[in-house]
Amino acid sequence: xxxxxxxxxxxxxxxxxxxxxxxxxxxxxxxxxxxxxxxxxxxxxxxxxxxxxxxxxxxxxxxxxxxxxxxxxxxxxxxxxxxxxxxxxxxxxxxxxxxxxxxxxxxxxxxxxxxxxxxxx
Numbered sequence: 496x497x498x499x500x501x502x503x504x505x506x507x508x509x510x511x512x513x514x515x516x517x518x519x520x521x522x523x524x525x526x527x528x529x530x531x532x533x534x535x536x537x538x539x540x541x542x543x544x545x546x547x548x549x550x551x552x553x554x555x556x557x558x559x560x561x562x563x564x565x566x567x568x569x570x571x572x573x574x575x576x577x578x579x580x581x582x583x584x585x586x587x588x589x590x591x592x593x594x595x596x597x598x599x600x601x602x603x604x605x606x607x608x609x610x611x612x613x614x615x616x
Contacts, residue, residue, distance in 0.1 A: 496610065496614040499610055500574075500614040503606060504559055504562060504563055504578070504607050505563060506607070507578065507581060507603050507607050508559035508560050510603060511552045511553070511559070512553075514549065514552040515552050515553040515556060518548050519550065519553075520549075522538055523538045523539060527545075531545075558576065558577035558580070559573075561573050562575075574607075575611060575612075578608040579608065581601075582600075582605055582608065585604055
């Protein structure tokens, strides 16, 4: 169960690394515009905001990776904390930005969180 939990935490971290790339580096490209349903004009105007948002997603990914690398109890605590942050951020994003975030961020985060909790006990 621990291996499955760690694989899922790794997947959630990878999702957030991809989000960092989209928001910080690809925002104004056709790929970034398609991912977030943006017009070129809006993408240009909001690029600094997206880069800031991408940085925060990078911190979530870094925390999850730290949780995978660190020995317990620190690793376990880091995984819990950052998965909870992912879920809370995802819920906020679902309510304020796009329902798609529920499936891209919240659902994987919740599943990983449950597996981490179950594997630890």
